[in-house]
Amino acid sequence: MSENQNRNFVVSQENWSLHRKGYQDQQRHMDKVKDAIKNNLPDLISEESIIMSNGKEVIKIPIRSLDEYKIRYNYGKSKHVGQGQGDSKVGDVVARDGKPGNQQAGPGQGKKAGDQPGNDYYEAEVSLEEVQNILFKELELPNLKKKEVADMVTEKIEFNDIRKKGLMGNIDKKRTILTAIKRNAMKGKAEITPIHNDDLRFKTWDEVTKPETKAVVLAMMDTSGSMGSFEKFCARSFFFWMTRFLRTKYKTVEIEFIAHHTEAKIVTEEEFFTKGESGGTICSSAYSKALELIDLKYNPVRYNIYPVHFSDGENFSTDNEKCFKLVQQLMDVSSMFGYGEVNPNNRYSSLMSTFKRIDDPKFRHYILRQKKDVYEALKSFFQKQETTA
């Protein structure tokens, strides 16, 4: 610090390194964003932009609770003053909806809160991964019966380390060049050459053993006329998250789509979610198909099998008994059997009343009445449990 008495000013440069307040409150704000995500999970996970994004990494999520609310004027209904280049006329368009004009914020100290009209909520940019992490914290894989062959082990070589010495064949060119550039830059010129012996970097490996885990989701859905777009969307969001969740637990997760009305067939994902067919419903056809598929491709010894069936609950009443038996069979070979019934109007469901007789921890069901219930269904299918029978 130096002082200038006659001039009456002081210039100083203090040590500010302990001044962390901005970062602390920033952290608090981030935590609140996280909380808001958590509190909004039921809405978020059935958010169309996520489900349809096919895993696009960053999504914008409206988080209303983080606005700093004040009593303020209605921007869209007020008159505002602007300045033209000298040739403005009544009727000229100065901005379009959303964000009026170029948002060059004037420099200066003033807080510019709330000067972006039309955008009346705080939009947090959240990566899919964040949502996923928060959601998956609440889910757990039902570990109902220990797989006998739990440890199918594969031995593998993994290149996961970098050293200064190694086999010339394993040289890491990129790192070597980077090191050379860095060292040369320190001497004044950021060039690749010359490359010294010291710059060489080699990849080295470890031998790792990993249990090989595979899972398959047998997605079954009623595509009869009674399943509308809402019902399908619920099913779609559910499968979206379920597959993602299983991927965090298993090395590979496959998914097979079985669509059925009175008979079942294996279809592509697109057909599964978009094609609608009319006609009645025989659910057992899907279950038989699933069993068939398991026999054919997915040996329960090697696969953790998750058959999940979405339906609106309307089934030919004569078929219910058959369903009951087939589901039992499916459960014998599966890790879990899930039944999601999309039933917004609370109709009587013949299938559900049959399934009520099943008393097996592997059987999980949930009745979805609104979009938000996708979250509840996930939680109920993959609930954390204290004790395992």
Add this chain to the structure above:
Amino acid sequence: MEKELHRAIEEITDIAVGFGLDFFPMHYEICPAEIIYTIGAYGMPTRFSHWSFGKQFHKMKLQYDLGLSQIYELVINSNPCYAFLLDTNTLTQNKLIIAHVLAHCDFFKNNVRFSNTRRDMVESMTATAERIANYEMLYGKEEVEKFLDATLAIQEHIDPSIVRPNLLDYENEIDNDDIVVPRSVYDDLWDLDKKEEPKPTPIFKKKKFPPKPEKDLLMFIEMHSRELEEWQRDILTMMREEMQYFWPQLETKIMNEGWASYWHQRIMRELNLTTDETIEYAKLNAGVVQPSKTSINPYYLGLKIFEDIEKRYNNPTEEMKRLGVKPNSGREKIFEVREIESDISFIRNYLTKELVDQEDMYLFEKKGHEYKITNKDYENVRDQLVSMRVNGGFPYIVVENGDYLRNGELYLKHGFEGMELDPHYLEHVLPYIYQLWGRPVHIETYVEQKPVLYTYDGKRNYRKAL
């Protein structure tokens, strides 16, 4: 570098004094970006913690990191006056900022609106921060944050009059009232000696409470809410004091920035700059004083009005001469203006028709999905600018009745002058007021030219036509 900076400050200070600027002793602090943006976000070197500051800081720092922010001037109204310089500023940037902040400081010291601001607010806010931190320890961070959230939502609704009629006046009046909020729990002890006269059953002759509509919502709640703990009243008092300190800055944004821009230009012209420095300065200056199509840039408009006043008073018309304006009195006049006006009177008195035309100012409104120019008439533009600056740009809200429906409910009224409130925001603020008041809260306003009452009863919002 440091020596150069010192020399520059000395020179600029000399020039400023020579121009007649009158400022407090200056304290220039050189600091890194995260500090300057911290102080910028909090508005003070040390202030209480709240996530909203963190959000602001994050935004500002991000812009800086991405290279989107322009130069940043940060000056605190205090004695000595603190100004902050970014440690990566070039000398030219620093010169501009120093010239600019000296004029700000002159404004803080001499404008009448600032006459009551505490010049020791840096220390005072530090003390506030410590008290609040202490309350966080005692009552929990969450609890304090919840309370701050509610308080900050209505923080601007104070009475910033420079001369405030004696507050106690209506206190006394209310004390005679029948339904009095007990001032302390021991009040009844005073009455023990008294004979048990049959109390005149309160025939509610019902004096109004408050007797006149009260503008100071914050103080009204602090004094009359039955909901608040002592520490909460303390926080309300402190928040009110902070707002009282910031208020003159809200009221004089256009003038203050205009004044500072006017002087940084005049001062920079006096300096011996190299060609490179001149070009650098010209670019910086152009970035600061630049009109906008969709808003008013206070730096630009304020500057233009000051320049216009000076020009007109240097060459007065016959009419002006008759009124006693002497030729070449422009400089003198602008010093007088900077002393006695605020944005509202500044615009009303000095934004002339010629200036509105010259600056191509217009009114625009939302029409469908577009914002269109709807009017270019001088008076309409001026009046709209004035009404946007009324009450520091915030809707004018008063407490109409603190005992609405004889149920202690709070009845607020929006002084509607043509601009509607944002209903979505309003419905979020009402629960906050409810939280502070503890009973249903109503607010009367206008929607589509019709009076409407918004109510929050602790569970949900209602809206009804009046």
